[in-house]
Amino acid sequence: MRSLKLLITVAVVLPCVVVSASKKLLSGGTIIAFDHETESLKVIRGGSILIDGDRIEKVFETANEANASVPIIDTSLETGDSASSVEVIDCTNKIITPGFIDTHRHGWQTVFKTMGSNTTLPDYGWRYSAFVAPPLFTPDDVYISQLIGLYEAMAAGVTTTLDHAHHTWSSDAATAGLRASIDSGMRVFWAYAFQPLYENFPIQEQIAQWKELVSQVTGPVTEVAVAYDFWSDSPFVDKSTTDRVIDLLKTSQRRIRAKSDKLRYSEYKPLLTTHHVEGPWLFGNSPQDLNKAGVLSSSLPIVFSHSSFIDTASANLLRATNKHISITPESEMHYGHTHPTSHLILDQASLGIDTHFTFSTDILTQARLYLQSVRYRLFQKTLDSWKVTANSPFSVNQAFLLATRNGGLALGRKDLGVIAPDAKADIVVWDGRSPALLGWADPIAAIILHASVGDIEHVLVNGEFKKRDKKLVVEGYDETVDKFLEAAERIQDALRKLPLPSQEGPFLTGAPYGLTETLDVLRGDGDGYGPQFV
Structure with a gap:
């Protein structure tokens, strides 16, 4: 049995390691937070989230409150001690949700x-x-x-x-x-x-x-x-x-x-x-x-x-x-x-x-x-x-x-799926100025009924960016995609050669099969159901 430690060293491609500040401030967005006392969602407009390492340290009701409470701001991270720096991410006109x-x-x-x-x-x-x-x-x-x-x-x-x-x-x-x-x-x-x-x-x-x-x-x-x-x-x-x-x-x-x-x-x-x-x-x-x-x-x-x-x-x-x-x-x-x-x-x-x-x-x-x-x-x-x-x-x-x-x-984890102090910093930032979201008033309705995954600007897992400015933070992504496409083409080709399973007799539990009515969007006697183009 090969060791996982050994196998990790020969991975096809490793995700990139991003050097960043020890703290991040998502500033000035509309936050869909969670109130543990009332057990309910809480919408904070123009608020900020301070992330320390892998956790949410504090949720601020206003950007001004955040600026007054976070004295060390270094947006460039080019100088100074990064261990005491705070990277500020402007979230004006954006909706911030838990992942x-x-x-x-x-x-x-x-x-x-x-x-x-x-x-x-x-x-x-x-x-x-x-x-x-x-x-x-x-x-x-x-x-x-x-x-x-x-x-x-x-x-x-x-x-x-x-x-x-x-x-x-x-x-x-x-x-x-x-x-x-x-x-x-x-x-x-x-x-x-x-x-x-x-x-x-x-x-x-x-x-x-x-x-x-x-x-x-x-x-x-x-x-x-x-x-x-x-x-x-x-x-x-x-x-x-x-x-x-x-x-x-x-x-x-x-x-x-x-x-x-x-x-x-x-x-x-x-x-x-x-x-x-x-x-x-x-x-x-x-x-x-x-x-x-x-x-x-x-x-x-x-x-x-x-x-x-x-x-x-x-x-x-x-x-x-x-x-x-x-x-x-x-x-x-x-x-x-x-x-x-x-x-x-x-x-x-x-x-x-x-x-x-x-x-x-x-x-x-x-x-x-x-x-x-x-x-x-x-x-x-x-x-x-x-x-x-x-x-x-x-x-x-x-x-x-x-x-x-x-x-x-x-999953047995009260620190996941919420924006609240001490929760894990697994966060999604949505572009509130995208065409699908323009004019929103209720941020929860905006996400559930109007947004699409194309509106996602940033994704953080454990306090680290995994998607930023609508692009995955992955080193060697194109090479990884090429390897995937080669495997997919080979496996799909082998799958095409396998015969389709029979749907006759009883199902393996003993229940009989039953034919479901099929529909056709075309008029006439032909079969509009069509083939599968694989």
């Missing part, structure tokens, strides 16, 4: 982009998933695909992601994805997927590698977590495998050696995530399954991705144990497992992306889609009773919180 938090993603699949534009969930399982990918990918392919996917997300204002990393079909493939996560500079909760499906890489070797990686990688912005999808009774997995995972979760806090004195043994809790889809899919991994295994009531953060068709019993368990779901709106629409009941558990919900190669990579789009789809669903109930809708059931403020603070809570 978006994505609580479910598969970053390694970026090279598949546009190949699955009309695919369904059964198609995905047999064509794009980790079950069929190993022959197509080298470890370097996993690395470059993961890296470019995270750059794409970061450019779109996503500063934190929970990556369900099921590229763990070999030790080298697993390490490559983690190395890319570290090199990206994004805040990544990289959840190693334990998969008892590979004869050449048994579960006991996966667990041994996980322990090694945790001991090497703890902090500052990448954290190794756990993904496991076999909590329900399954013909693919025996009980001993699940028992090994349970033992790992229970004992890891005592057995993992912390690298830094700042991180004590009791502070490390390996976040757990699992796919949960019910209805006719019958994928299981429900809160009841984890409760039966004795895991749900632990202090570990647990995120159930999708939770399509979640029921009352599951919702009650989530609230009782303070565990969360990740709604991936575009994915659930695209693949057909939908989200019919997730709006009933929004107090324990966050937003995710899922397979970004098939649709949007940004949380802003997910928040907007989910806001309007929930409004549609609840409006329809009123209309079905022959009544006129008299109020809007779901506000832009709630959608904004799902995309930011609720994501931090799902």
